[in-house]
Amino acid sequence: MSTKTDDIGFTRGLGNRKRYLFFAALAVIYIAFSVFVKGFFSWTALGNILVEISIPSLVSLGLTFVIISGNWDLSFGSVAGIASMTTCYVTSITGNMFLGILSGLMVALLAGIVNGAFVSYFGLSDVIITIGTGSIYFGLSYLYSGGYHIHENLGDSFGFLYAGSVGPFPVPTILLGAICLGAYITFNRAKIGRAFYSTGLARTAAIFSGVNTEFCKMLAFVICGLLAGIGGILTASENKSAWVLIGQDYLLTDYAIVFLGWAIFDKPSVIGTLVGAFFLGTISTGFVMAGVPFYVRNLGTGALLLIAITIGAERQES
Amino acid sequence: MNNGAILEMSGICKAFPGVRALKDVDFDLMPGEVHALIGENGAGKSTLIKILTGVYTKDAGEIKVGGRRAEFNSPRDAEDVGISAIYQKPNLVLEFNGVENIFLGDEIRGRFGIPDWKKMAEKAHSLLQDLGIQISLYVPIHQLSPSERQIIAIAKALSQNASILIMDEVTAPLSSKEIDSLFALVRELKKKGCSIIYISHRLEEVKEIADRNTVLRNGKKVGTLEAKDLDVETLIRMMIGEEMEEKFFKEKVPLGKPILAVKGLSGGMVKNVSFEVRQGEILSFTGLIGAGKTELAQIVFGIDPKEKGQIYLDGREIEINSPRDASVHGIYLAPEDRMTQGLVLDMELKENVTLNDRDKVANRFGLINTRLEEAVAREFVTNLSIATPSIRQKVKFLSGGNQQKVVLSKGMFAESKIYIFDEPTTGIDIRAKKEFYVLMADLVKKDAGIIFISTEIPEVLALSDRILVMRKGEIHKEFTREEATMEKILLSSFGIKGEE
Numbered sequence: 021m022s023t024k025t026d027d028i029g030f031t032r033g034l035g036n037r038k039r040y041l042f043f044a045a046l047a048v049i050y051i052a053f054s055v056f057v058k059g060f061f062s063w064t065a066l067g068n069i070l071v072e073i074s075i076p077s078l079v080s081l082g083l084t085f086v087i088i089s090g091n092w093d094l095s096f097g098s099v100a101g102i103a104s105m106t107t108c109y110v111t112s113i114t115g116n117m118f119l120g121i122l123s124g125l126m127v128a129l130l131a132g133i134v135n136g137a138f139v140s141y142f143g144l145s146d147v148i149i150t151i152g153t154g155s156i157y158f159g160l161s162y163l164y165s166g167g168y169h170i171h172e173n174l175g176d177s178f179g180f181l182y183a184g185s186v187g188p189f190p191v192p193t194i195l196l197g198a199i200c201l202g203a204y205i206t207f208n209r210a211k212i213g214r215a216f217y218s219t220g221l222a223r224t225a226a227i228f229s230g231v232n233t234e235f236c237k238m239l240a241f242v243i244c245g246l247l248a249g250i251g252g253i254l255t256a257s258e259n260k261s262a263w264v265l266i267g268q269d270y271l272l273t274d275y276a277i278v279f280l281g282w283a284i285f286d287k288p289s290v291i292g293t294l295v296g297a298f299f300l301g302t303i304s305t306g307f308v309m310a311g312v313p314f315y316v317r318n319l320g321t322g323a324l325l326l327i328a329i330t331i332g333a334e335r336q337e338s
Numbered sequence: 339m340n341n342g343a344i345l346e347m348s349g350i351c352k353a354f355p356g357v358r359a360l361k362d363v364d365f366d367l368m369p370g371e372v373h374a375l376i377g378e379n380g381a382g383k384s385t386l387i388k389i390l391t392g393v394y395t396k397d398a399g400e401i402k403v404g405g406r407r408a409e410f411n412s413p414r415d416a417e418d419v420g421i422s423a424i425y426q427k428p429n430l431v432l433e434f435n436g437v438e439n440i441f442l443g444d445e446i447r448g449r450f451g452i453p454d455w456k457k458m459a460e461k462a463h464s465l466l467q468d469l470g471i472q473i474s475l476y477v478p479i480h481q482l483s484p485s486e487r488q489i490i491a492i493a494k495a496l497s498q499n500a501s502i503l504i505m506d507e508v509t510a511p512l513s514s515k516e517i518d519s520l521f522a523l524v525r526e527l528k529k530k531g532c533s534i535i536y537i538s539h540r541l542e543e544v545k546e547i548a549d550r551n552t553v554l555r556n557g558k559k560v561g562t563l564e565a566k567d568l569d570v571e572t573l574i575r576m577m578i579g580e581e582m583e584e585k586f587f588k589e590k591v592p593l594g595k596p597i598l599a600v601k602g603l604s605g606g607m608v609k610n611v612s613f614e615v616r617q618g619e620i621l622s623f624t625g626l627i628g629a630g631k632t633e634l635a636q637i638v639f640g641i642d643p644k645e646k647g648q649i650y651l652d653g654r655e656i657e658i659n660s661p662r663d664a665s666v667h668g669i670y671l672a673p674e675d676r677m678t679q680g681l682v683l684d685m686e687l688k689e690n691v692t693l694n695d696r697d698k699v700a701n702r703f704g705l706i707n708t709r710l711e712e713a714v715a716r717e718f719v720t721n722l723s724i725a726t727p728s729i730r731q732k733v734k735f736l737s738g739g740n741q742q743k744v745v746l747s748k749g750m751f752a753e754s755k756i757y758i759f760d761e762p763t764t765g766i767d768i769r770a771k772k773e774f775y776v777l778m779a780d781l782v783k784k785d786a787g788i789i790f791i792s793t794e795i796p797e798v799l800a801l802s803d804r805i806l807v808m809r810k811g812e813i814h815k816e817f818t819r820e821e822a823t824m825e826k827i828l829l830s831s832f833g834i835k836g837e838e
Contacts, residue, residue, distance in 0.1 A: 209705045210704050210706065211699075211700045211704055211705075212704060214689060214692075214693060214706075215696075218682045221682050222681070222682040222683060225682045226693075228641070228680065229661070229748065230661045230665040231693070232662065287684075
């Protein structure tokens, strides 16, 4: 028997050490910021990072479902947008925040169902479909206000979603914790997790093994849509207003996060996504505190995505 | 010591971490010779070939091509001295036509570096003409038959002036008629002075085509036999290193009641097929490649749609529209391609074992009981003696025979009543095959029924209670175990009359 590795290219033979390499890089970055950026090395800053990453983490977790089951979703940013617009529109008209949130989530759910149905039951290309549906969702979100911000009559409690806390824990962090736990159990302990992974890793074998792969793909898109919706609503709460561009910057950030996690842990996973989010959050918080302009942050995130894909993620066989 | 050999490899050694892959292997090749390389899986054939094609670098030893020392550090180096390899799945672009494939990456260019297709077409034609072969060079090669694609691959090698051709399991996807035409081509190549290293699991083929045979075992050379000294028994003995035991036969188990009955089943190329499998029975389907055996299995298993006919389980008619339906009824298919259909290669052994019946290791909340799952996996590893460092090993790292045991475990864990094995022993070595036969025979002792699909007649003869020969999608002939012989089965496979 010979020992085989699947690594190709210049990381050949690096194997598990890849993981330590990434953690070392994270440590180096953290120390560098601590030395050069005043106030970075503090509990406050660390707490900020945790709050800062809660929205991208949530949305990336949704994306992780889709990626694990072997598809791509390019529309979730627009789903976040339309969900936040719906929420704020309904809230401001009825004055009932819960009704607003419920409507927003319903729209996000519906968007996920549409994506999932096209990809799994009609067997169409995920990339093309979600480019298409994404621009439809984006277009639809203009209908509420013609593109203007919706911020009137949202009520004080709307801001609590993002800025509030229960005891010492910020609401978004609690939400993230709960959803993470759910996702972790789903993938690592639940039988549906096996179905997700097998659908993504070897669809034919999954079908031969009696796995309902269409359902898995469908469900993944629905979860992705819902979590993107929650992300969008939280973003609106953070800004105490919704506008159509919410979510349009999710794509880069969340793909970078998922791929970073994939690179570090050799497969897309819940823990990987969390670590990826923390990695990215550290860098972006450091940049913000250092006063670096936003386009440099984008540049850094893009570069990180490329690095993650190049070194880490296993290349898919054709 | 040179005796005019075009290729001489001497004292080749290669080690991988923890494994000695090759030890002091010598191999030579004369001009115009077909030299077969034989050995079980893991004997070192692939490693030797990869060294010769520059994919691996050797640790020690010497390679001489045409009397001159050669060092290969990349596949390019090997190509430059005229060594070219053709594999089971040729490296061709299916959407391109023959001419485009033959000159891919090596285009003849005219003025301004523009590819000169006219010149290339002419050269391709003359290449094929030299070999006395007619194939359409202008259709996308996915329209060609597998053997014609192999011929395009050979032409591609020749266009690059290859004088040493390595053919690695090239006949695996071919029918016997196609093999004959390929062999005619090989003989033609020999006449032109081309030398061929031939690798195949099918010893009968080797016997037909090779001038000399070198047997490898555990990374060492066992010996080289001239064609005239060759008989299959000797070869096998050299390969497995011990006297071949008695041929394996299935113990006769008293047959119970019929479990699965199929009546007038049609769909795709399958036409009006009826049969019945009883408890304790191994019912074989054999016949040529493309006779419709796999298609039949996939209809019964719910992969392909059924157009007509009924399926009965324990006397009651059942409806199967998906593999899920089939599993619910206790029907299990060990598919033809274990790598893409049978296993999720990137998942762990234990996860694969329980994949078909996840409910059985899960509690009522749908959570998997890890301890139970591990116990289950360990039990299968022990009972089927699956060689693996751990139950958490990804199955892609297991050998073919052990992978097939995992495929079997999946069906056993699901407590299936009917097992359909579609060519379960392809690409696994003799020892592993025998082990697998024993496992199959054990299954029917526990009241299961087996549908065994195989094109290898000896194993069909050794294992079956009844044998159905399929031809062109229909059941052509039925034999009991007592009446069946190799000759009768072959004759009816080819549809030759007068077999009675």
